[in-house]
Amino acid sequence: MLRYVMLLLALIGAATQAHAHLASDSYLRIEIGETGTLRGQWDIALRDLDVAVGLDSDQDGNITWGELRAKAREVEAYAFGRLTLTGGAQTCRLIPTSLLVDFHAGSAYAVLPFSIECPGGGPLTLQYRLLFDIDPSHRGLLTIAAGERVRSEVLTPEHNEVSIDASPARLTEQIGQFLRFGFDHILLGYDHLLFIAVLLITAALRRAGDNEWVPIDRLDRVLLETIKTLTAFTLAHAIVLTPAVLGFVRVPARFVEPAVALTIMLAAFDNIRSILPRLRWRIAFLFGLIHGLSFASALGPMQLPALPMALALGGFNVGVEVGQIALALLLVPIVFVSRHDVVYRRAVTPAASLAAIVLAGMWLLDRVFGLDLLPLPPLAVAATAS
Secondary structure (H helix, E strand, C coil): CHHHHHHHHHHHHHHHCCCCCCCCEEEEEEEECCCCCEEEEEEEEHHHHHHHHCCCCCCCCEECHHHHHHCHHHHHHHHHCCEEEEECCEECEEEECCCEEEEECCEEEEEEEEEEECCCCCCEEEEECCCCCCCCCCEEEEEEEECCEEEEEEECCCCCEEEECCCCCCHHHHHHHHHHHHHHHHHHCHHHHHHHHHHHCCCCEEECCCCCEEECCCHHHHHHHHHHHHHHHHHHHHHHHHHHHCCCCCCCHHHHHHHHHHHHHHHHHHHHCCCCCCCHHHHHHHHHHHHHHHCHHHCHHHCCCHHHHHHHHHHHHHHHHHHHHHHHHHHHHHHHHHCCCHHHHHHHHHHHHHHHHHHHHHHHHHHHCCCEECCCCHHHHHHHHC
16 A cells, blocks of 8 residues: 555656646857957746746736836846856946847747946856746756857756856766756656656556456566657657757647647546557657657757757757656556556556546646737837847
């Protein structure tokens, strides 16, 4: 009974969150000119800014261009109050220009271009504190460009201070940062974790008929099927993520995020009554294509050259796979030990699946009717496109 309680807590623990976690990332780019001039651009998700400064003034669930423009000064004050550049012993001045809007994988972002004036000499240091006090899982994706030389950093509460110069970072450091970014993305993406958990709670079972689960006796077969399921999910991510990041595939987040919730509901219902293909790895691959689209906004806006982008994508996908393996190491031993227990097969599995359906249904409604940016006026769209 204790292991059943542990399993149910692992599967339903995400319910303590009001909504499924949508990754909170911002994109900061610092460009160093040939003469040492500095300028930057900062893309911050409107959903994050709404939490921080309250953009949706009429509380109708939509952010209009007028509402964003009315809060422009508050947005700039909030953002630039949490970004510091110092040169020597003096603090640089960050001067915002015109507020714009852009869309990354269908999600709306405020675009804050700015110039940088550093009166002091010496090496430059950047300190990043955006949203960390509200959401410690927030990540700042920093790109430092000096001509053809480009360097990237993943800023976290533990790694929030970096030097700004043209020297390239070591490849091992960059790969390691994006590996951790992918690991965090899967472990903090409760919807993706729940989907994997829904598949794994039947990892040591097979269908004897339309709806009857029976145990698999061989551990090696259970492990093989688990590896196939996790690898199929990651492979589907990679297949979709690469062209999406490179801009060849564009699917708005308002379609992708509800679809992710729907995949969880379908996979969970299949645990109760068979409606999907028998082989779980096929389900993982098919639905992994949809989950991969929800990751698409993670790296594309960094505008990295080919080699750094390849390293970032590789590290990110390996990190996702490691996160999935970590979950499997927790669940599969419990499932394997419990596979002969009638209570587990006929009560625990359906109950956990039903809880997943309810939770994913809440996420589906939230994402269908959630916060969105209403169509921008032509002038704003033209300014954004430029």
